[in-house]
Amino acid sequence: MTIRIEVISAPGCGKCATARDELRSIAMSVFGDRSVTWREVDVIEELPYAISLGVLNLPAIAVNGELLFASLPTPEQFRGTLSGLKLP
């Protein structure tokens, strides 16, 4: 049982880089290292995928292929939403 978290962002985005590490460690602390597949998606390299998710703002975060955060969440929002998720 793993949860797939994808951060869709543009390379060089300062606020993305700063937030990413913190959000990643939150995800690991909620689900445990082995339960999280963390992927960083370059929006330009995977534009059709980003569009299919409905991404309009950067960075955005998809969980298990669904856009759960249309824009950058606060650490509290991220933890709160992840804690309420049920693993498949």
Next chain:
Amino acid sequence: MFTIGRLATVAGVTPDTLRFYERERLVSPAAKTPAGYRLYDAGSLRRVRFIRTAQHCGFSLAEIHELLKLRQDGEACCADVRSLAIQKKLRVEQKLRTLQAMSSALDDLIRGCEGDGSRTDDCSILHALERDPEAGAT
């Protein structure tokens, strides 16, 4: 210095557009004559061209404000501007998808209609539009 008419001609806009940009705080006259006529400088021309080109790329006036703010922000970098451009592209692509879906729905309607001289009561397009979209294809 340019008068409003001269700047409008050189920039390919109307004087009304320049007055509108001024109300939107995008372009301000560099000075005014003693009689109160607006005077613009080369910076104004560059600004108007910037706005026109950005509009051509689909940026709204609010987004153009944001781009101009980034330009003046000492903390901002090129990646911030690129990120705005990417977000604009994502919106444009989403719109394109919607338009493609509309076009495809119209293709279906057109294909299904004979387009002959029969009464509109028998028109398959009007029938199809009356159908409950939730009911699915029959």
